[in-house]
């Protein structure tokens with residue numbers, strides 16, 4: 001069993017906010033910490049909106065909402081996280097920042113507490129070097145976006161992760177209503193190792209004039225039963241994030257076949273980052 005009562009999350013962005021939501025809804029005492037108080041306010045507003053919609057659609061009762069809200073705490077002070085049984089880090093995908101955060105908290109998490117990261121591509125073994133002796137309690141817990149909807153948690157062991165840490169993390173994921181699937185610690189894990197080259201190849205197909213972007217997406221949707229074409233999915237993920245993950249895989253797997261397509265990189269240079277920028281492959285400004 002997981003033996004977890006309290007869950008702490010670092011970073012109240014789209015992933016951290018989603019993880020906090022499912023944690024509280026599934027009955028865990030939950031604290032979400034961010035150093036940016038505006039981000040915390042936005043996160044709380046987002047939760048309230050989702051809870052209201054849950055009631056409207058009949059998915060949640062008023063009591064469910066009150067119960068979840070009572071479990072959710074928004075903290076601008078990092079001291080609020082130290083008594084949690086697990087901390088799940090979900091700040092931006094920056095290896096140095098993540099290491100700095102873990103190095104700063106590791107000596108407060110000594111009591112059989114788990115240190116988990118939601119990184120989508122960075123080596124778990126590498127991040128674990130920042131926590132010293134706690135490396136056996138360090139693990140990758142890779143949720144998918146949007147967290148309340150997507151069923152998968154990819155659970156990634158670092159070289160030193162103990163079997164007990166893995167078992168507890170899998171049990172916690174299941175208690176949060178997810179399906180936990182293990183993967184080994186290679187750049188991109190399984191999800192991005194398979195997904196990102198497909199997205200990258202769609203950019204090559206576009207660049208080489210094999211088909212127009214709409215047609216590439218339509219072919220993959222109708223022909224492969226994908227709910228979304230690879231180019232629209234790239235816009236949803238963020239084109240900068242796609243390039244970043246390809247770079248991590250090219251370096252980590254030491255193979256140039258993971259280099260990002262020049263057209264994908266060019267769109268990023270032009271600021272066409274996808275949905276979040278209003279324009280990527282497709283135009284979202286209207």
Ligand SMILES: NC(=O)c1ccc[n+]([C@@H]2O[C@H](COP(=O)([O-])OP(=O)(O)OC[C@H]3O[C@@H](n4cnc5c(N)ncnc54)[C@H](O)[C@@H]3O)[C@@H](O)[C@H]2O)c1
Nearest residue numbers: 011012013014015034035036039090091092093119120145
């Ligand atoms: N977005 C996705 O589709 C997705 C999917 C799976 C995994 N991930 C991974 O999840 C992580 C978070 O991604 P996101 O999309 O939620 O990012 P985001 O930019 O939406 O949120 C990041 C949050 O971290 C906060 N933050 C930054 N530095 C901090 C610090 N020192 N202490 C506390 N909080 C800090 C920011 O204020 C912000 O609220 C990344 O590692 C990303 O790779 C993202």
